Amino acid sequence: MADLFGDGKPPREDLAAGAVLLRGRALPAAALLEAVETVTAAAPFRHMVTPGGFEMSVAMTNCGRAGWITDRRGYRYGATDPASGRPWPAMPAAFQALAEGAAAEAGYPGFVPDACLVNRYRPGARLSLHQDRDERDYAQPIVSVSLGLPATFQFGGSRRADSVRRIALDHGDVVVWGGASRLAFHGVLALREGTHPETGAARINLTFRRAL
Ligand code: MD3
């Protein structure tokens, strides 16, 4: 059997209970990257501040009915961009279709995201180990889409001290995190230097959530 995918990696891999990696599921990525441009034209990337007072190395923005923010007061979802006072840009149709299709393929039919956090990593940017627990219903999965430069993602168990596993996430990879993996600790190691033909010196990650 020819390796139709071209890189020897299976297109679908169960990473852990409830977590499914769909390699290349977001390809071709041109329409998604166009939509990222549309979103960031209305709500530019910014480096938010944690409640502890540290500026995040990852630059973020949002689209959809709700957007995730952090500032000195804490983490939360809100309907408006604090930088502009306006609602977050609408979720592009190409985003919605990819998130719903990937979730259904992974075993979560009926997932309808109302929030998309858009993360931009430049070389050196990292995301330390955390859980995503600001959403209302943990029965809803999170769908993550990796674009541009490759990253080393780490994920562990539901306790911070649990051992972590590292996986390489490449341009076009989609991971659906649900079930027992929904509250897994996870993070991203410092992005290595490089340039990608479609994103330049950056990795873009989309995380689709049902926040409200
Ligand atoms: C596992 N983003 O935005 S995506 C985040 O690559 C975040 O930018 C990372 O963690 C990034 O919160 C990782 C993969 C991911 C996202 C959410 C998860 C993995 C997850 C939620 C639960 C378990």
Ligand code: FE
């Ligand atoms: Fe996260």
